[in-house]
Amino acid sequence: MAKELEINVRPIFSTPLLVFTIPDYERINQALRRAILEREASTPAYADYEVVGWSSPHDLSILEWAGPALKGLFDPVIQVATQVTEFSERAPDRSGSRPDWQLVEAWANVQRKGGSNAAHPHPGTFWSGVYYVDVGDISSDGKCGGDLLLFDPRGCLPRMLAPYLRYSMPELHDAGRNISFMPAAGECVMFPGWxxxxxxxxxxxxxRISVAFNLDPVIRK
Structure with a gap:
């Protein structure tokens, strides 16, 4: 067998998936769980045809009825968005500096047995995310389902010609597939809105109880 050539593999077009734990999440989750379940019991579900389950309106009304616990949630979320985003060379007077962020939408979700959420993006927003208040039942064999599925933005193209092949580099094994993320209470996941x-x-x-949200930069002239 011929000697293998040395190859410099550079994975390109990476997509950021940010996973972090919210400080003091036990206290936050206790208050949020109570507020969200009370809201579910007293308010019809928002008409979201992508969701099988209960969802509150996709606006900022959750800030009015969920109480001060949400401040402890969104302060670190804003902090993370600031840490991982900067102005590009297209804003030469600000290049390398970091933008301020604002919460533009937030809503609660309650998934009970049989609940799901169809594939969708969050158009018109920069960062989207979901925070897990209560993950409900999780089995070691994954049979409880309800995991977050993230789809390759290149679609199925890497697998169309020869779906029985894959790239031999482990970091490229997800090309053309979806990634399954099993949540834990107190964890927050952020990803591009597209x-x-x-x-x-x-x-x-x-x-299973969660809070989804969208963030946009504060535009200053």
Whole structure:
């Protein structure tokens, strides 16, 4: 067998997936869980045809009824967005500096047995994310479902010609596939708003509770 050539593999067009734990999440989750379940019991679900389950309106009304616990949630979310984003060379007077961020939408989700969320992006927003208040039931074999699915933005193109092949580099094994993320209570996941994502069908008995949100930069002239 011929000696293998030395190859410099450079994965390109990376997509950021940010995963972090919110400080003091036990206290935040206790208050949020109570507020969200009370809201679910007293208010019809928002008419979101992508969702099988209960969802509050996709606006900022959650700030009015969910109480001060949300401040402890969104302050670190804004901090993370600031840490990982900067102005590009297209803004030469600000290049390398970091923008300020604003919460433009936030809503609660409750998934019970059979709940899911169809694949969709969040158009018109820079960062999107979801915070897990209560993950309900999670089984070691994954049969409870309800995981977050993130889809390759290149679609299925890397797998269309020869779906039985894959790139031999481990960091490229996800090309053309979706990535499954199993949440934990207190974890927050952020990703670009243009990234298609979904929630698999949940089979657990205990409710899975989350808060989704969108962030946009504050534009200053």
């Amino acid at each position: 990234l298609f994502h979904a929630v698999g069908t949940y089979a657990g008995k205990a409710p």
